[in-house]
Amino acid sequence: xxxxxxxxxxxxxxxxxxxxxxxxxxxxxxxxxxxNNTAEVSYSVGTVNATASSNLVTVTVAEILDVTVTAQTPSxxxxxxxxxxxxxxxxxxxxxGSETFRLVMNSTIAGDQFDPVxxxxxxxxxxxxxxxxxxxxxxxVVGSNDPVLNADGFVIVLVVNDIPAAVVDTNIGITRLxxxxxxxxxxxxxxFAGAGNGINGAVDAxxxxxxxxxxxxxxxxxxxxxxxxxxxxxxxxxxxxxxxxPGARIDYSVVINVAGSGNATNAVFTDNIxxxxxxxxGTLRLNTALLTDGVDTDAGDFTATTPAHVRxxxxxxxxxxxxxxxxxxxxxx
Amino acid sequence: xxxxxxxFGLAVIFAGSMIAPAAAQKPGQGCLVxxxxxxxxxxxxxxxxxxxTKLVPVAKVVPGVQVIYTTTASNICKVPSDKVxxxxxxxxxxxxxxxxxxxxxxxxxxxxxxxxFAAADQLTVMENGAPRKARADExxxxxxxFKTSFAPEGQGFGRFRAVLx
Numbered sequence: 001x002x003x004x005x006x007x008x009x010x011x012x013x014x015x016x017x018x019x020x021x022x023x024x025x026x027x028x029x030x031x032x033x034x035x036n037n038t039a040e041v042s043y044s045v046g047t048v049n050a051t052a053s054s055n056l057v058t059v060t061v062a063e064i065l066d067v068t069v070t071a072q073t074p075s076x077x078x079x080x081x082x083x084x085x086x087x088x089x090x091x092x093x094x095x096x097g098s099e100t101f102r103l104v105m106n107s108t109i110a111g112d113q114f115d116p117v118x119x120x121x122x123x124x125x126x127x128x129x130x131x132x133x134x135x136x137x138x139x140x141v142v143g144s145n146d147p148v149l150n151a152d153g154f155v156i157v158l159v160v161n162d163i164p165a166a167v168v169d170t171n172i173g174i175t176r177l178x179x180x181x182x183x184x185x186x187x188x189x190x191x192f193a194g195a196g197n198g199i200n201g202a203v204d205a206x207x208x209x210x211x212x213x214x215x216x217x218x219x220x221x222x223x224x225x226x227x228x229x230x231x232x233x234x235x236x237x238x239x240x241x242x243x244x245x246p247g248a249r250i251d252y253s254v255v256i257n258v259a260g261s262g263n264a265t266n267a268v269f270t271d272n273i274x275x276x277x278x279x280x281x282g283t284l285r286l287n288t289a290l291l292t293d294g295v296d297t298d299a300g301d302f303t304a305t306t307p308a309h310v311r312x313x314x315x316x317x318x319x320x321x322x323x324x325x326x327x328x329x330x331x332x333x
Numbered sequence: 334x335x336x337x338x339x340x341f342g343l344a345v346i347f348a349g350s351m352i353a354p355a356a357a358q359k360p361g362q363g364c365l366v367x368x369x370x371x372x373x374x375x376x377x378x379x380x381x382x383x384x385x386t387k388l389v390p391v392a393k394v395v396p397g398v399q400v401i402y403t404t405t406a407s408n409i410c411k412v413p414s415d416k417v418x419x420x421x422x423x424x425x426x427x428x429x430x431x432x433x434x435x436x437x438x439x440x441x442x443x444x445x446x447x448x449x450f451a452a453a454d455q456l457t458v459m460e461n462g463a464p465r466k467a468r469a470d471e472x473x474x475x476x477x478x479f480k481t482s483f484a485p486e487g488q489g490f491g492r493f494r495a496v497l498x
Contacts, residue, residue, distance in 0.1 A: 028426060029396055029497055040419075040420045041404075041420070043364070043483070044416045045413070050365070051362075052365045059393065061395070061396070061426070062395045096396055
């Protein structure tokens with residue numbers, strides 16, 4: 001009997017590109033805008049028509065401090081022991097002026113089954129077009145390259161964690177990204193006199209409804225999958241008996257079972273032909289369907305070069321796939 | 334001589350323009366003094382602990398805040414002013430608050446282009462080649478047409494609310 005175990009071939013980024021709809025957008029009037037207004041009056045006195053203008057009234061638009069953090073994928077599929085697993089966020093300046101934001105991540109969140117372990121560098125800007133963490137992404141250093149976002153501007157941020165080895169299938173670990181305005185945060189309505197960025201210079205900054213602070217969570221979902229194989233044999237000798245004598249035939253049957261909540265992608269079954277035996281051509285089957293021995297369009301093939309072996313591509317396997325049965329035969333030399 | 338006469342003539346015209354409104358002896362320009370204020374509502378608690386609102390001048394606003402524009406016209410002449418009409422724009426970046434225009438003794442009209450004015454239920458805009466009733470958030474001007482004359486020392490006002498976008 002032989003057994004294979006394939007752990008955690010999980011499609012971690014299956015949802016990574018599923019951009020969440022982000023309805024958040026900045027309010028209209030840019031900070032620093034000067035709004036003037038004057039009334040015009042017409043009237044007549046006797047037969048004389050006259051006009052008059054009022055004084056000019058002016059209001060200046062203050063900066064409103066608002067931010068929205070949105071998780072781009074509510075959950076990321078991972079496996080035990082995975083490293084540098086990226087959770088993707090969008091940080092949007094929903095205020096009305098250019099603002100600098102500070103980013104903080106936290107993976108010690110209540111209500112989950114494990115704490116993801118922040119990677120050595122745990123926040124990156126998703127600087128390139130490649131999904132997930134990649135070499136082109138820029139590490140974030142608080143106070144050094146805090147993102148400066150114009151009104152309605154946004155940046156895509158990756159929060160990167162390692163997954164502990166001890167987690168088990170279906171465990172959830174939460175990580176969180178928080179962004180707050182460097183000008184100041186707090187209760188809505190809090191005013192920072194002269195601290196705002198207006199289009200014509202400094203203006204007052206006022207905390208908006210977000211509190212100038214926003215956070216969003218992503219769940220790491222352990223979606224381990226394990227494949228186990230049970231191999232059995234039946235011997236038939238040329239005399240009608242069951243003795244493993246030279247010339248006797250051995251029919252092998254290998255049943256591959258799937259366990260766990262994940263998806264084993266590109267699962268491949270390989271089995272070497274035992275020493276002192278010879279593969280019986282045309283006996284390779286998957287779930288009773290005959291597979292040709294050649295390397296061709298079907299899922300299986302036999303390779304005679306050392307070590308001689310049979311190979312069957314099983315594709316993506318989940319528990320819904322059910323057991324997969326591979327059979328083939330050899331003769332004893 | 335000629336030069337001196339010219340100078341004398343200019344001085345007379347200048348002096349006349351200065352004294353005409355104050356003297357208000359003959360009808361014409363300057364009878365109505367017009368003042369506009371922009372304010373916001375502030376909730377205050379009085380001595381009895383009751384909450385009331387009062388209007389306070391405002392110079393700084395943030396998006397989402399509602400402001401109140403009020404224009405007052407006062408007749409400083411000793412003769413009536415007739416057919417008084419106050420036209421106050423809804424400024425850029427502001428949106429008129431529906432049903433907020435008031436003006437005692439006036440018929441209130443609105444305009445989306447500053448040229449065509451009509452009552453709220455009669456103002457239309459073209460959309461896809463067909464007229465439809467204009468929405469309040471499309472109003473760009475408010476006009477108050479006063480139905481009676483402004484007596485000497487009399488006054489009238491128009492007011493509307495707007496929200497900063």
